[in-house]
Amino acid sequence: MTLVRTDAAARAAVRTHDLDAVVVGAGGAGLYAALELKQDLGPQARIGVISKLYPTRSHTGAAQGGVCAALANTEEDHWEWHWFDTVKGGDYLVDQDAAEVMCRDAIETIIKLEHLGLPFDRTPEGLINQRRFGGHTRNYGEGPVRRSCYAADRTGHAILQTLYQQCIRAEILFYDEYQVVDLAMPGGPDGGVSGVVALQLATGEVHSFRARAVLFATGGFGKIYKVTSNAHTLTGDGVAVAWRRGLPLEDMEFFQFHPTGMYKLGFLLSEAMRGEGGILLNGEGERFMERYAPTMKDLASRDVVSRSIYQEIAEGRGIDGKDYVHLDVRHLGAQVLNEKLPDMSGFIRTYFGIEPLTDLVPIQPTAHYAMGGIPTDIDGRVLADELGQTVPGFYAAGECACVSVHGANRLGTNSLLDILVFGRRAGIAMAQELRSAADPEPDLEAELAVSRAVSELRGRQDGERAATIRAELQELMFTKCGVHRSGRLLEECRSEVRALRERARHLVIDDKGCRYNTDLVEALELGFLLDCAEATVESAVARMESRGAHAREDCPERDDAAWLKHTFAFRDPDGGDARLAYKPVTVTKFEPKPRVY
Numbered sequence: 001m002t003l004v005r006t007d008a009a010a011r012a013a014v015r016t017h018d019l020d021a022v023v024v025g026a027g028g029a030g031l032y033a034a035l036e037l038k039q040d041l042g043p044q045a046r047i048g049v050i051s052k053l054y055p056t057r058s059h060t061g062a063a064q065g066g067v068c069a070a071l072a073n074t075e076e077d078h079w080e081w082h083w084f085d086t087v088k089g090g091d092y093l094v095d096q097d098a099a100e101v102m103c104r105d106a107i108e109t110i111i112k113l114e115h116l117g118l119p120f121d122r123t124p125e126g127l128i129n130q131r132r133f134g135g136h137t138r139n140y141g142e143g144p145v146r147r148s149c150y151a152a153d154r155t156g157h158a159i160l161q162t163l164y165q166q167c168i169r170a171e172i173l174f175y176d177e178y179q180v181v182d183l184a185m186p187g188g189p190d191g192g193v194s195g196v197v198a199l200q201l202a203t204g205e206v207h208s209f210r211a212r213a214v215l216f217a218t219g220g221f222g223k224i225y226k227v228t229s230n231a232h233t234l235t236g237d238g239v240a241v242a243w244r245r246g247l248p249l250e251d252m253e254f255f256q257f258h259p260t261g262m263y264k265l266g267f268l269l270s271e272a273m274r275g276e277g278g279i280l281l282n283g284e285g286e287r288f289m290e291r292y293a294p295t296m297k298d299l300a301s302r303d304v305v306s307r308s309i310y311q312e313i314a315e316g317r318g319i320d321g322k323d324y325v326h327l328d329v330r331h332l333g334a335q336v337l338n339e340k341l342p343d344m345s346g347f348i349r350t351y352f353g354i355e356p357l358t359d360l361v362p363i364q365p366t367a368h369y370a371m372g373g374i375p376t377d378i379d380g381r382v383l384a385d386e387l388g389q390t391v392p393g394f395y396a397a398g399e400c401a402c403v404s405v406h407g408a409n410r411l412g413t414n415s416l417l418d419i420l421v422f423g424r425r426a427g428i429a430m431a432q433e434l435r436s437a438a439d440p441e442p443d444l445e446a447e448l449a450v451s452r453a454v455s456e457l458r459g460r461q462d463g464e465r466a467a468t469i470r471a472e473l474q475e476l477m478f479t480k481c482g483v484h485r486s487g488r489l490l491e492e493c494r495s496e497v498r499a500l501r502e503r504a505r506h507l508v509i510d511d512k513g514c515r516y517n518t519d520l521v522e523a524l525e526l527g528f529l530l531d532c533a534e535a536t537v538e539s540a541v542a543r544m545e546s547r548g549a550h551a552r553e554d555c556p557e558r559d560d561a562a563w564l565k566h567t568f569a570f571r572d573p574d575g576g577d578a579r580l581a582y583k584p585v586t587v588t589k590f591e592p593k594p595r596v597y
């Protein structure tokens, strides 16, 4: 009797919103999709963007170095070269049809962004200026090319501000500081998605957003690692929600470590610092990348540079024998540092208290980017399985999605490009589907389940705190499922992640209140992190080769005969091993070759 009354009360307390389409996430991917949707469907369309952060605080705003397109503004370049670099950068795990779309569309996308108002840096002739970035080459690998378009070292900030202003102008509805915790999927994946369930952070109330189409653009999950460039909020919420709902996650074993994180802090020092001429030095003052990548040197792809740094450290050539090396930008001079890299130079001065013009900067690889995520086709439609079945009404774009254009390792500046190209394409496809989609069917069970889970957490008096388990998870993933992996470490990691999951069933929160309950939010986010970590390690244990960011001591070679395929991991609802399926890689032009830089 009590239970019935409680459920009825909980249901009555759920606030509902009826929209045409819901976009979850207000980073570059979500905003561009929303803008496109609104433009396609016209002023009457009710397009809502839900974001747990105030939109301009999304991680896109932290992107520094640039967004690439073969504009050839400062030297010869072709989109086909960019396409090749992307495929090679991804260690041939890239779907080449998708990468072709991205590299070809890049040029139009950048020009369109400029017309939307993005203040790019200029050449003396007034064209969009371009600089070098790792793995971007001329003529299929002959040497570095200037392909990254940038607004100083605040490119993401400029993109986010530009798109947000355009969205406000288009009268898109914003639901700021609402955290989505579940999908409305009343009939399972075949029946499609009909909205989302969210918590309003300011009040603690449960809101149900009903819509005929939903896009997840919730960003990455770099907070599964201890040393990371990712913001505190990058906890993989969308990725985890899809996984819990029985949908697959693709290529989760590939997580990029960026070579130049600030030592111990993890904050990113953009590749633009090397793009402008910065070099890496070991403890003997040697420019060691010349040995590992004779052509591209410090601008080899990120997985190669990060592994080389670890190799130097392992062989005792870290600085003073410790676990870091130096980034040397002294020779770039005051003008480059202060005008082209002002934020980076400021970080170094503020956080290390040293002067980049005269001092060497301590760096170590930092967890940076999720190549894997929710599988989609090239129009953002979420895939329900490895055979290409799609989920009606459900889309994903940006870092939470896997198209796959980054394969086993993403090239710098290709992520901002990915969110723009595929965010926009998803918006266009959603608009098309909306013209004929049926009215949404509510998922009352999901609404109720969220209310129940929240009251249970609030009501519990004893248990462990989320922060303790999170810290252990981050340490574990960093040491056992990071840059260097082995079968033994991965197996240990898997069983330890499971043990942490068990402990996380009994979390206690100190704040029992409703308003901005960050204690509650962190408990929910820990659940998402554990899901992402589990899918990552499960996929990594199974892949018996080394490719891109997945480097195993016990199987050091790439094995195309057995492993030129995408992993699709499905959660086991009973908590056992994930079910793994595989999907062939689409190879259209570039046959896999050994990868040298």
Ligand SMILES: Cc1cc2nc3c(=O)[nH]c(=O)nc-3n(C[C@H](O)[C@H](O)[C@H](O)COP(=O)(O)OP(=O)(O)OC[C@H]3O[C@@H](n4cnc5c(N)ncnc54)[C@H](O)[C@@H]3O)c2cc1C
Residues within 6 Å of the ligand: 024, 025, 026, 027, 028, 029, 030, 050, 051, 052, 053, 054, 055, 058, 059, 060, 061, 062, 063, 064, 065, 066, 067, 155, 156, 178, 179, 180, 181, 217, 218, 219, 220, 229, 230, 231, 237, 238, 268, 270, 368, 369, 397, 398, 399, 400, 412, 413, 414, 415, 416, 417, 419
């Ligand atoms: C420090 C740094 C520098 C980078 N520099 C570059 C660069 O120079 N070039 C490049 O190409 N790439 C760069 N990247 C990578 C790139 O910035 C990101 O991959 C990209 O911006 C991700 O965009 P997104 O739209 O997918 O997600 P994000 O911009 O991360 O936005 C995610 C959105 O989802 C919302 N959200 C998440 N969970 C929920 C939830 N449960 N409910 C509601 N809302 C939710 C958040 O509020 C946010 O609005 C960098 C990344 C970092 C961390």
